[in-house]
Amino acid sequence: MDRSSIVKVIALMVTGFGIGIDFTGALMLVPAIESSFDADITSTQWVLNIYALFFAMTMVAGGRLGDMYGHRRMMLFGLSIFLFSSVMCFVSPSLDFLVIARALQGIGAGCVWPCTLAFGATKVSKPEHRALVMGLILAGVTTGNVFGPMLSGLAVNMGEWRYFFLANVVFSCISMATALILMERETQHKPDEHLDLAGMGVLSFAVLLLLYGLDVGADWGWTSVPLLMLFFISAALFILFPKVEKRVTEPLLLPQMMQNREFRITLGLNMFNVSAAFVGLLYFPQYMQKVLGWSTFESALGLAPLTVLLAVGSIVSGTLYNDFGPKRLLFWGYLIATIGAATIVVLPGDLGYFRILPGMAMIGLGATLTVGPSGTAAMCAVKPERAGLVGGLSFMTHLVYGAISVACATAIMYVVSLSELRQYVAASGIKLTEAELRTINGGTLETPSAHAVISRLSSSEAETVQRALSAAFDSGMSMAFVFSALSVSVGLVLALLLDEKKLHRIES
Known part of the structure; x- marks a missing residue:
């Protein structure tokens, strides 16, 4: 790449880095938010899900508005929203307020991300560099995924989880500065676009x-x-x-795109690759904190095998795309991720951290071989002026299914862990009402409601309940990964069905 292209890619990587920090960093805050707002996992999962949903739903509009008015302009607009909503997260007086602020963050990120991808796809000097540029931009995001948990862990160790959102404010300002200084204004737009x-x-x-x-x-x-x-x-x-x-x-799914069987399969491949990764990003830190007793910062370091692989692999998959083609990368990526999710189910709990380590590594490796190539394949199938639309569409399917996966896995986890907790407590001769079991199930004993339940028990009974909670969480998480393994295996089938020779450029 020439010097001008390299400078642009660096600016786009900086923007992606800020988005990446926010996503994984917020996940690490879940136990602290539970304690702060006296909530359980079914409520705090909305900190992830509402962000992913609004991010996804905004991306197609953000990409199309970028095509209409300029990707640089929409990036700056989205970063302004992201900056404002980060301040809202910092001052949130309740969980409902925090969820609303996270929804607004998702809208801001949804304006930024597709335009970041489209800018990278259309401004490189040579078309054959497109896959590498996509990999580098994703590397910026996934590098942020690595540092996000560390920043949130540091914030919790300092005694205030809200400090994490100050980092969002800082990186939003840095991203706006790099966009203003390093990215030139665009002169060609598509003002005749319509929003669906x-x-x-x-x-x-x-x-x-x-x-x-x-x-x-x-x-x-x-x-x-x-x-x-x-x-x-x-x-x-x-x-x-x-x-x-x-x-x-002009619908979200243009008819001429959906008439291409391979393009439809590619969109499916953008969906199923996130199930194990999203569920892992939510539950691995909680497993380390609630079952192994690690601190938030220690859990952030323990998550590194997943997040580091996501960061490094994005560059690697970008360089391998042209040499091996999407089909081969997607097949092996889905196969490795499926096996990784299955190991979480079959490995015994007495292994401690090593019960989840192989699964983390394989899920991370599988994601690196599927996320970038599936998105690149979809974007390379259209004309450059449609890059913003397809960039938003492919990641919309990616995030919507990620949110659905987390919700399904959490529902399964909650039901299974509650059943296990009920049986364990009953077998121990401890009498807790159904309401009290629901209060402590899947959460942390640090909440005021959980304290009220535990306070009436003897010290030995409290220890028994703590062991019961750990065992119940472990069982619930295993069943959540049964769902994830089955979900990812669907992508394995789609990868086998893909005929990359027919993944032609759509005239649209």
């Missing part, structure tokens, strides 16, 4: 209702009429979505 607000609205509500149903299912009862109605409305909206798409001027 109806399609985005229908799809967003469908996913949101599904996530909410999975959140409250254990409390409402999985066969209760209100919950079944919620799932019915969500399913109806999913069915309505393609009908709405036929009536809008």
Whole structure:
């Protein structure tokens, strides 16, 4: 690459670094947020899910607006929103306020990310460098994924998890400065584009209702009429979505793109590669803190085999793309990730940290061989002026399914751990009500509600309950990874079905 292209890539990597820090760093704060707001895992998962959902739903619009008005301009707009919402996260007085602030962060990131990808895809000097540039940008994000947990761990060790969001403020300012200084204004736009607000609205509500149903299912009862109605409305909206798409001027899924079987498979490959990684990023730190008794910072270091592989592998997969092709990389990546998720299920709990270490490494390696190549394959299938749209679309499917995976895994984990906890406590002769079991299940004993439950027990009973919680969490996490392993294996089938020779450039 020439010097000008290298400077642009560095600026894009800086922006990606700031986004990467926010995503994984916030995950490490979950136990601290539980304690601060007296919440359980089914509630605090929204810190991840609401961000991923709004990030995903905004990306297609952000990418299309970038195509219309300039990717640099939309990046600066999105970074401004991200900066403001980071301040909101810092001052959050309640969990609901924090969730709203995280949703706004997702909107800001959704404006920034597709334009970052599109800018990288369209501004390189030679088309054959595109895969390398995509890998470098992803490396910026995944390097942020490595440092994010360390920053959040440091913040918690300092006694205040909110300090982490000050780092978001700093990196937002740095990203805005690099965009202003190192990226030139664009002169060619597509002002005739249209936004599919109806399609985005229908799809967003469908996913949101599904996530909410999975959140409250254990409390409402999985066969209760209100919950079944919620799932019915969500399913109806999913069915309505393609009908709405036929009536809008420019739908999210352009017909000429969806007529290409290989492009549809590629979009599927953008989905299923995130299940094990998202579930691992949520539960591995909690396993280290709730079962192994590690501090937040120690857990951040323990997560390094996953996050470091994600960072290094993004560069490697970018350089391998042209030599090996997407099919081969995606097949081996999905196979390794499937085996990695399965090891979490079959390895015994008495191994401690080494129970999750092989799985972390394989899930990280599998993700590096699938995330970049699947996104690059989708973006290389269209004209450069559609790069923003497809960049947003591919990562929309990526994040929406990631949020659904986390919600499904958490619902499974909560039900299984509650059942295990109930049996363990009953076998020990300790009498706790169903409400008290739900209060402590899957969470931390540091919350005020958990303290109220434990305070009436003797010291020996409290120790027994703590052991029961650890065992129940372990069982619940294992079942969550059963779901993840099955989910990732679907991507393995899609990789086998992909015919990369037919992944042609779509005339759109």
